[in-house]
Amino acid sequence: MINVIMIWALIALFILQPGIAHDGAETGVKLFVQALLPYLLPYIILTQWLLKLPASKNSSPAWMRYLKAYTLGSFGGFPVGAVTVSEMKRNGQLSAYESSLLLAACHAPGPMFIVGYVGLELFGNSMAGWKLLIAIHVANILFFLFVLLLMASKRSQHEVIGNLPLPPPSSAPLLDAFKESSSIIILVATTVVFFSSLGSVLTTVIQAAASVEMGIVKTAVLALFEMTSGVQSATQHFYGSAIFPYLIAAILSINGLSIHMQVFVIARSAELSLKPYVIGRIWSVLAVPVFLYMLL
Template sequence: MKKFDGKGLALGAAALGILCLLACLPGPSAQGVLEGLKSCAFQVIPALFPFFVVTGLILESPLAEWLGLALCPVTRLGLGIRQRRAATVLLLCWLGGFAVAASAISRAFRQGVLDRRQAMLLLVGGVGSGPAFVVNTVGLLMLDSAPLGICLLGAMLAANACTALVFRLVLALFPGKASSAPVGASEPAAGEAAGLVGAIQSAVHSMLVVCGFVVFFRFLCEAAAQALSLDAAGFYALCAGLEVTSGCAAGAALSSCAAMACCAALSVQSLSVFLQVRALLCPELPLWPLAAARPLHLGLSLCFFRLFLHWLPGAADVISTLAPRVICRTRTAPDAALVLFAFCCLVLFRLERGSRRIRQGAGQRNRRD
C-alpha cells in the first residue's frame, strides 16, 4: 500500500488556494507582484548585492582573520568557537542581514572554518535583519524615529547573542543533535570561478533567490489580505507571519503599539525569511535550530527593547516631530560605508599581490638570463 504523503497533500492544497487567489483577485495579485518588484529594485538589490559580493571576497582573503576581532569575546567566550574567522562571519551576519548570514555561514562551513555545531550556533546568533533595514527603513521611514530604530537594532543583536548562548547550553545537553566531524576545506568545483568573478556570480544567484521570495510573498500578502478582509490587527498578524517588511509596515500602522509590533515582526522574521535562509543555506546544515530559537528570541527582544527605551527618555517623541524632509537627507548607512571601505581594502590587497607576483616573475627571468 502506498504511504500517505501528508506533506505533499498540504503543499498541493496550498498551491490550489494560491491558484484560486490568482483567479479570483487578479488586481490585488498584480499589485502585490508590482510592489515586490519595486521593493527588489529600490530596496533589496541596492542593500544586499554589495554585501553578497564583499562577503565572498572577505572570507577568501586574510582580512577574515582580523576583521571581526571586536566580536571575538562573543564567539570565543560566549559560543566557545575559537577560530578568529568565526568572529568575522558573525560580524558579516549582523551587518548584512539574514540572507548574507545564510550565505556567509554556508561558505565558512564548506571551507572548513566551522563544524556543524559551530555553524548551528552562528545560525541562531547571526540571522536577523540588517542595520540598514532596521534603522533606516523601520526606524526612520516607518516609525519616524532614529532612536527607536537604534533601540530596535540593539534589542535584536542582544537577543541574538543571548539566544545563541542558551542554545549552546541546549546543545551541550544533547550532543547528538550537533555531532559531526569538521569539514575539510573544499576547492572550487570545475568551471566555478574564484575571486571577484566567483563572488559576483554567487551574489547574482543569491539575489535571484531572495528577489523571487520577496515578489512571491508580497503578492501573497496583498491577495490574502484582500480576500480575508482583515482588520488592522489581523492584517498585521498575516503580514508578520508571511513577510517581514510588510509585517513591519503593518505594525507601524498600529498607533497604540507600533514600536513593539515592529519589534515582534523583526524577531519572528516571517515564513519568507525562513525559506530564504533554507534556500541559501547548504543542505548539510539544518534549519530547525533557527526555528526552535525564535520563541525565546521574541521574548528576549521585547524585553531588551523596553529596557533600551528607558535609557532614551523622550528621545523618540522629539525625533518624531521632525519634518519628513529630514528623512530624505539620510542616504548612506554606516554599515554600507564599512562595506565600501572593506571592498576598497580588498581591491588594494589584490592589486598589491598581483604587482608583487609580476615583480617576482620578472626577477626570476632576469636571474635565468
C-alpha cells in the same frame, strides 16, 4: 495530497483575484528595489568576496571562527547569516554541527535597514532605530553565548574541523563573489515578490469571509508572509499608538515566511539542520520587544 490541494487552492485564488495578486506583486517589487536591494547587495558581495579568499581552517581558534561568523552574518541583513555560515562550512572552517547552531545565532537585519529605513523613515528618529538594533543584538548575543556553551560542551562528540577536507581555493574570488551574490539576490527577490502577492490575496479573502478590522488582519497576514510588507502595514494602521515600536520589533523578529524560505533554501543546500534556527526565532520573538521596552 495535502500539498497538491493547497497548491491548486492558491492557484485558484490567484486566478480569481488577478488584480490584487498583481498589486501585491508590484508592492513586493517596490519593497525589494527600494528597501532591500540598496542595503543588501553591497554587503553580500563584500561578504562573499571575503569568504572566497583562501584561508587556513586551523589558523585560528574555534571561538574566533564563531565570532567571525557572527560579525559577518549578523550585520549584513537577512539572509547573510545563512550565506556566511553555509560558506564557512563549505570552506571547512565550520563543521555541520557548528554551522547548524550558528545558523540560529547569526541572524539579524542589517544596521542600515534598521537605522536608515525603520529608524529614520518609520520611527522618524535614528536613535530609536539604534535602540531597536541594540535590542535585536542583545537577544542574539545572549543566544550566541548559549550556542557557544553548547558547542563547547559537545564539541568532542562531533567531527573535528581539522579532519574535514578543504575545497580547492578560488582562482578568482571577486568573480565568484559576484556569481554567488547574484543567485542570492534572485532568491531574495523571488521570495519577497511571491509572498507579498500571496499575502495581499489572502488578506482580501479573510476580510471578505469574516467581519474583522482591516488593519489588524492586513498587518498580521503580511507580517506572517513578508516582513517588510508587514512593517509598512503596521506603520499605516498603528503609527502613533503606544504599541507601535514593539509591534515593529515583533514583526522584525518573526521575519516572515519570505525570509525563512530564503534561509531554508540556503541551509538545505549546505545540508544544515534547521531545528536550532526555529528555536532561535522563537527566542527572538519573545525577547526583542522586551529588550526594546527596557531601552525605551
